[in-house]
Structures are given as C-alpha cells and as structure tokens.
Amino acid sequence: DAGVIQSPRHEVTEMGQEVTLRCKPISGHNSLFWYRQTMMRGLELLIYFNNNVPIDDSGMPEDRFSAKMPNASFSTLKIQPSEPRDSAVYFCASSLASWEGEVTETQYFGPGTRLLVL
Amino acid sequence: AQSVSQHNHHVILSEAASLELGCNYSYGGTVNLFWYVQYPGQHLQLLLKYFSGDPLVKGIKGFEAEFIKSKFSFNLRKPSVQWSDTAEYFCAVNARGFQKLVFGTGTRLLVSP
Numbered sequence: 001d002a003g004v005i006q007s008p009r010h011e012v013t014e015m016g017q018e019v020t021l022r023c024k025p026i027s028g029h030n031s032l033f034w035y036r037q038t039m040m041r042g043l044e045l046l047i048y049f050n051n052n053v054p055i056d057d058s059g060m061p062e063d064r065f066s067a068k069m070p071n072a073s074f075s076t077l078k079i080q081p082s083e084p085r086d087s088a089v090y091f092c093a094s095s096l097a098s099w100e101g102e103v104t105e106t107q108y109f110g111p112g113t114r115l116l117v118l
Numbered sequence: 119a120q121s122v123s124q125h126n127h128h129v130i131l132s133e134a135a136s137l138e139l140g141c142n143y144s145y146g147g148t149v150n151l152f153w154y155v156q157y158p159g160q161h162l163q164l165l166l167k168y169f170s171g172d173p174l175v176k177g178i179k180g181f182e183a184e185f186i187k188s189k190f191s192f193n194l195r196k197p198s199v200q201w202s203d204t205a206e207y208f209c210a211v212n213a214r215g216f217q218k219l220v221f222g223t224g225t226r227l228l229v230s231p
Contacts, residue, residue, distance in 0.1 A: 031217060043208065043221040056218060091161065097217060106152070107219055109162040 002026075004110030006092050012116045018080040021113045024073055025094030033107060034067055034077050035091040043091075049075065050097065082117045089114050120145040122211050124222035131199050131229050139194040139225050141183075141209030148214035151192040153183055156224075157205045165207070168192065179203070201231045 005024040013019055025032045033048040047057040052069045060067070064083070069075040079086055093107040123142045131137060143149060153165040166177025173185040183194045192209060209222040 033219070042223045045218060045220075048217060050217070093162075095217075105217070106164055106167055108164070109154075111161045 004092055004094050004108055006090075006110040006113050008113060009111060010114045010116075012118065013082055014118050015083055016081045017117075018078065019082045019086075019115060019117075021077040021079075021090050021092075021115070023075045023077070023092030023110060025075070025092070026108055027073070029094035029096045029108075030072070031095045031097045031105070031107075032069060032075050033093040033095075034075070035093065035109075037089045037091060037112070038087075046077070079115075082115075084117045087115055087117050120149070120211050120213055120220045122209050122220055122222035124207075124209055124225050126225045127223065129225055129227045131227070133201055133229055133231055134198050135229075137194070137196040137199045137203070137227070139207055139209075139227070141192045141194065141222060143190050143192070143209075143211045143220075145190075145211065145213055149211045150214060151183075151185060152210040152219070153177065153181070153192070153194050154208045154210060154221075155205045156208065162208065165194070199227075199229045201229050203227060204229045 007022045031050050034046040035043050037043050046059045047067045049069045067077045089112045091112045092110045095105040095107045097105045121144045125140050151168040154162040155165050156162050165181050166175050168175045168185045176182045181196050185192050206224045206226050208224045210219050212219045
C-alpha cells in the first residue's frame, strides 16, 4: 500500500490567498484526521471524519478553515483567506475503526504539507 | 478530557547510552496508548502501541514501553541508542471507545556519535 498521500508537499502563498490541501487515505480505511503541527502548539487535531461524515471539528481554528470528504478516498482542507499565523505543517492520517465492542485502532500519518503564508 | 505530558523536551545522549522518555496522561477511564516517532523532515511513524494485555510492549527498532496504570504512565525505553534514533518522539492517548487522539508536546532526542 502507498500509505496516506498528501499534496502538495510544500506550499508557499501570500496572505489573503486561498490554500487547498489534499489527502488520500489508505485504501479501506474509514476514518480520516487532519492535524496541524507548529512549534508553539505541537500537534493539534483539527477535524476528523468517519465514513466521510465530519464527527468532530472542534479543533478547527476559525471559519477561515473548512474541510470536506466527498468520498472515501479523498479529503480537502481549505484555508480562505490564509494568514501568516496559518504557517505550519498539516498532516492527514487515516485509520480503520471498528465499532464492534471497543474502539482500538492505529492512525497512519501522511508525509504532511508544509505551508508558509507570507 | 484527556491530556498528555512529556516532561523532557530535549534529551541529548551519546551512542550506546540507555534511553527513557517519560509520558504521563490524565484520564480516569480506559485508554489506548501510543508512541510515534518523527525523524527529521519526515512524517510520524508508529513505534509501538498498547491496547490491552501485557503492559510491557515491544515495538520496532528495539524500543519498548511499559504501561503502569497506577502511575498513569507509559514511558518509552531503549537499552542502547544509536545515532539514527535522533528524532522527535510523541506520546499519544485516546480514551477507549473514542477516536480522538491527544498528543504530548514531544521530546527531541539528539544522539551524538
């Protein structure tokens, strides 16, 4: 398996521009997670989906951030308009969650998108 | 809500030294526990995990961790580190039955040759 695929790997943009980050989860996984990593705040969960449905978006910083998962093999995280404080590494992770009994699962991370907003 | 504390932010060791990285969590219920590693410029990779059973868990590359429920701890150990172990190590926990994974702030390990 190719693992979790993210694109682009690097993005440099100017303040005010729209940024779209893309993620392809591992085939067969039914849960997808978006994280942001910064020096100041470490790794933060932004949002996650189960079976393409957003479950918890409490980590999304503000209305400028939005995420979609139109199908089981694709998700986007959009920032509009972007600001310098959005500069970070954005990771996507996926897992195969089972709800038969207790949930025990491992999240597998993609290589990340390093975003720089000037 | 769960929280995870990694008290050592930076650790510097010489090759062949023994390693122990601390991880404590706060949550009263049953948890799943993970250690992830992030090599320079790379993504997070799973080192090991604990769901249930033997509290001493062995992972890849000679790492192991011990879950001590009474201490709410899941410390990572390796008897003899190598230069290639230079990386950032993250402890993470999720409450059993919930998917949200909470990460510690990470420990940067530098192993000098």
